[in-house]
Every structure is written in C-alpha cells, then in structure tokens.
Amino acid sequence: MNKLVIAATVNGDPVEFLTDPGGSLLDALREELLLTGTKEGCGSGDCGACTVILDGEMVCSCLVFAAEAQGRQIATIEGVAEGGRLHPIQRKFLDHAALQCGFCTPGFIVAARSLLDRNPDPSESEVRYWLAGNLCRCTGYDKIVRAVLDAAAELRQERRVEGELAA
Amino acid sequence: MASLAFHAPETIDQAVALLAANPAARPLSGGTDLIVQMRSGRIAPAAVVDLKRIAALTGTRRHGLGFAIGAATPCTALKRDRALAAAWPGVVEAANLIGSVQVRNRATMAGNLCNASPAADSVPALIAAGATCLIAGPQGEREVPVEAIPLAPGRTSLAPGEFVVEIRLPPRGQGGDAYLRSIPRTEMDIAVVGAGANLVLDGEGTCTAARIAVGAVAPTAILVPEAGAALVGTRLDEPALAAMAEAVRAACRPIDDKRGTAEYRTAMAEVLARRVVAIARQRAGENA
Numbered sequence: 001m002n003k004l005v006i007a008a009t010v011n012g013d014p015v016e017f018l019t020d021p022g023g024s025l026l027d028a029l030r031e032e033l034l035l036t037g038t039k040e041g042c043g044s045g046d047c048g049a050c051t052v053i054l055d056g057e058m059v060c061s062c063l064v065f066a067a068e069a070q071g072r073q074i075a076t077i078e079g080v081a082e083g084g085r086l087h088p089i090q091r092k093f094l095d096h097a098a099l100q101c102g103f104c105t106p107g108f109i110v111a112a113r114s115l116l117d118r119n120p121d122p123s124e125s126e127v128r129y130w131l132a133g134n135l136c137r138c139t140g141y142d143k144i145v146r147a148v149l150d151a152a153a154e155l156r157q158e159r160r161v162e163g164e165l166a167a
Numbered sequence: 168m169a170s171l172a173f174h175a176p177e178t179i180d181q182a183v184a185l186l187a188a189n190p191a192a193r194p195l196s197g198g199t200d201l202i203v204q205m206r207s208g209r210i211a212p213a214a215v216v217d218l219k220r221i222a223a224l225t226g227t228r229r230h231g232l233g234f235a236i237g238a239a240t241p242c243t244a245l246k247r248d249r250a251l252a253a254a255w256p257g258v259v260e261a262a263n264l265i266g267s268v269q270v271r272n273r274a275t276m277a278g279n280l281c282n283a284s285p286a287a288d289s290v291p292a293l294i295a296a297g298a299t300c301l302i303a304g305p306q307g308e309r310e311v312p313v314e315a316i317p318l319a320p321g322r323t324s325l326a327p328g329e330f331v332v333e334i335r336l337p338p339r340g341q342g343g344d345a346y347l348r349s350i351p352r353t354e355m356d357i358a359v360v361g362a363g364a365n366l367v368l369d370g371e372g373t374c375t376a377a378r379i380a381v382g383a384v385a386p387t388a389i390l391v392p393e394a395g396a397a398l399v400g401t402r403l404d405e406p407a408l409a410a411m412a413e414a415v416r417a418a419c420r421p422i423d424d425k426r427g428t429a430e431y432r433t434a435m436a437e438v439l440a441r442r443v444v445a446i447a448r449q450r451a452g453e454n455a
Contacts, residue, residue, distance in 0.1 A: 019216070023174035024204065044203045045270050046355070057272040059245070063202045064273070065195070067173040068217060078440065111269070132354035133267020 008069040010035070011079030019066035026050045028066035029076060031044075037077035037125045041135065048134035049108040051107040052076050057113040060133075077106035080113060091114055097146040100138035108134050112148045120156050124149060172214040176382040179303050179332060186218045187305040189327030194218055194330040196239040198337045199266065224332060227251050230329040232338035235301075239278035242289075243268065245256035245276075255336050256450065257344035257363060257443070261292035264348060277331040283330055283387065286358040290317070290388040292346035294380035295363035298336050304329030314380070317387040340443060342367035342376070345443040348383075349435045351426075358383045359427040362415070362439035364447040366398070372452075374398045377446070379411065383427075384419040384436050393420040394440065403448055404421025411444065418447040 003018040017032035027051070029035045041049035043062050050061040053075035080087045089112050092098070101107045101164060108131065115122060115130045123129070126149050128141070136144060172192075174448050176182045186192050190215035190426040195210060197203055200289045204210045224239040224368050227248040234251050242262040246252055261278050265288050276289040280300070294314045302309050316323050334337075348358035359408070361382035379394035393414035400425045401407035419430040 020170040020171075024202075048267065048269055054272075056240075056271050060269045061272075063198050065173060065198065065202070065215065065217075067175070068198075068219070070175070105451060111344055125447065129354060130268055133269045138306050151366055 004067050006070050008065055008072050008074055010074045011076060020069060021065075023066045024062050025052070025054075025064040025066045025069055026061035029061060029071070029074075035078050039103055039106055041103070041109050046071070046135070047104070047107070048111060048131075049104050049107040051110045051134065052083070053110065053114060058111055074078060074088055075110075077110055077140075080109055086118075087113065087117065088154045089148065092147040092151040092154070093112075093144070096143045096147040096150065098139060098143040099136075104134060104136045108136065112151070115148070116155060118150050120159070122149075122152060170213060172220065173217070174214060175217040175220045179223060181302055182218060182221060182330065182368065183214055183305060183328060185214065185426075186330060189214050190327050192216055194281075194323075194385040196224075196278045197241060197270075197329040197355070197373035199270050200278060200284075201272040210216055210414060212220035218326075218330065230335055234336040236276065236336070238333055239275055242271040242274050242276065251336075255296055255344055257346040257365070257447065258289065258292045258296050258298070258336065261346035261348075261361075261363065262289040275354075276334055278341070280313060280334075281322070281323055281331060282314050283319070283321050283323050283326065285320055285385060286361065286383040287317075288348055288361055288382070289359055291363035291380040291382040292344065293334065293336075293360045293363075294390050295365040295378045295390060296336055296344055297365065297378060298334055300334055301332045302329050303332045308332070310335070314390050315387070317414045319386045340367050340376075341451065343368070343409045343453070345450065347439050347443050347446075349427075349439060360384060360432050360435040360439055362443045363434060364440065364443035366403075366444065366447045366451050368448070368451045372402050373405055374401055374407075377444075379410075379415060379440055381419065381436050381440065383413060384421040384432050386420075387451060389418060391415055394418070398444070408441055408444065412441055415440040 007016045039049040041047035045060045045063045052061045193212040195217045219239045222236040227236050245259045279287045279289045291297035298313045304328045347365040348361040363380045367377045377395035377398040380390045382388040394411045397410035419433040421429040
C-alpha cells in the first residue's frame, strides 16, 4: 500500500509523518510521532479520550483521517504544560484528585483548556455541557468539574494580576 | 480499507470527477458517521473524497434574502453566523444538539442529512424551514427540497457521483422556527423523537404559513403537510393545535426499538409538535 507523506504543525513544531490513506490522526500521533499522551478509548467519537485541537477547535482524533491534517495546526496534551511547569488545569486535576486510572485525563484536560481559552468564567452547567463528550468511568465527574472551575478562578486571578502589573 | 485512496480536491468539478469515476468512492465532510461506519466494517469505500478543501463548500453566506450553508461547514460554525442564528434559531439549535462539542466541530448538516438516519436532529428542522439542497453531479447542478434526499435508513436519492454542495435556507419572513427532541439523557444521545416547526404569522397573529416535520417516527424524517394546514388561517387556538397534533399522530409510523416503543414515540411526537409550535409562535412574536 502506498503511504502518504503528511506535513503539519504539532504543538508549534513542523512535523512530517507517514500514514496509510485510511489511517486516523490518533494513530499517526501515537505511532508515527510517538505522542502517546492522546489515548484511544472507544474509537467512535463517544468518549473524548483522543481529544486534540485541530486548527483551534477540539475534535476526536480517532474520527479524523491523518491525511486531513496536511498543512493543519494540531495541539495535543503534550503541549499543555510549559516545559516542566504544569498548566493550572493540570495542577488543579492533581489538587482535586480529579483522576483515578488517568486514561481519560488527557482528553479532559485538552477539552477543559479549550473551554477556558474561550470562556474564562464558565458556570458549572457550561462546564458539564462542554465536557459531555468526555467520559470518565472512575471519578463520577464532580471532582473534574470542581478542578476545572478552580483552574478557571486561578486563571482569572492570574490575568487580573498581569493586568494590574501592565497598568 | 486495504486499497483506500484519499483525495482532497479544491474545486467542485474535481470532486464530481473523482466521485463519478469510482462508484465505490464516498464524499467526506465531517467524517463523524463515515469513519465510524468504515471502522465497524459496515461500509468499505474504495476512495474517500474530502470536500473540506473546496472553498465554496465551507462557511455560511447570504443567498438573496436567505442563507447558503456550505456542505462541509461544521455545526458549531453555524452559531458564529449571528444573522443566521437569529433568523433560523431552530435549525442552528438542532444542528448543535448532535453529539458532543468535539463531534459538532466536525459534523455537518449535509452529512447529517446524507447519512439518512431517521433520527438525524438537523433534518426535521431543515424540512420545517423549507430548506433546499444544491447538488452537484456528472449531469450538472440541481436543487431539491431537503425532504427529497433521504429515501430510507442509510439510503438517499443522490445518484452516483452526486453530492450536496450547499444547503439553502429561505428568507425568514415574519415568523419563527424551533426544534426539540426527546432523549432520556441531557446530552450525547440520539433522538427517540424529534419535531420541527416553522410558522409565519401576520400582524394580527393569524398563521399564514406553517410547516411541521417529525423525525424518528418513520423510515425518514417527514414533512406533515396536514399538520401545517391545520394551523394556517387560525390564531393557533386550542382546536387548531389539537387538529395539528392529530395530523402528526396520524403521520407517525414508528418502530419499536431499544430507545423507545412505537406507542411512546407516537405520543411524544404530538407532545413535541405542540411544544415546537409554541416556541416558534413566541419567536414569531419577537420578530414581529
């Protein structure tokens, strides 16, 4: 079978990888680029474990052909922390024990960040609806929702401080 | 998928040629149904033709006094067109009930329509709105009403090589539309019943035009002309609403399945039809 060569940008870095024409973006990320933080849960778009950001919008990478990524921007869980410094959402997941087995966590964190990037002050209901496409079979969700709301509050505080310093 | 070919044409003509050249080729827009069906083995296309690189197929625009929605436009993008969302809130809300945010960032109304599920959420809303599809194919372009596309579960009236280019919504006029579905959860589920309504009211509150469509109660989403006719010429009083609901009930031919019994679906179709008419009426008043 002829493999396709795909050039894209992943977490800000230009990359090239090979894919079968029918291969998923998820498989390319994990098996070609060795970015194994993104997980495969259901493979049918129901669980959100494979959530990545494609050209600014969160999608299930299991339901994207790798070939579609040609020339596109992709952001994965590996790009959420800055070097060794955890993103506030990641820290709050630890503080609130918002994970047990951890398999769904990368998808939740990428999705939650996508929410807070566009809505810094979501209601609990908005958080729950936004994360409806991410399944967790361990936590019962309450801890996850609390972690996201707490991270949102901290990010708002950070922005206020930055704003005051700039003024 | 052993011999699958992947194409990403940049013009409608190229896409027509690729699809016409290979009867086993399938168009790809959001992929949220196509890829799932390929993975489960239900379908095994020889080629996938990605329509998202065709500029004319992405985004929304004014079309006369109405709107045109490119077939590869994801559901979430509809909300960002404020004029569209203000004119046709029922259509935009219906499209944004499908799946999760992740799914709606990919899924399209044209895909929802051409997947031909009787439970597709956006389809009753589009039928009620009087939407049409512009179709491209080897014989050129044609425009058909949305309700002419699905023939049976998983089957459409599109000829080999044809695909939907855009969905057209008519001018809003003085009225309102609405869509509701019944599901046992609050999110991430498939309609047990869906109903869409689109009303035009005159200055006195008399209904001058009405379209009622229901989903998941027949092999395809259906327009119920008798239900709309029961409302026209009335001020949407109780006898008119009862006649409308009775027409909806008479049009239902649902099946029993794990998501609901035929009896439940029929009863809920009446309930939802009354509710969407009430919402559409309220919206019509706000637009007056």
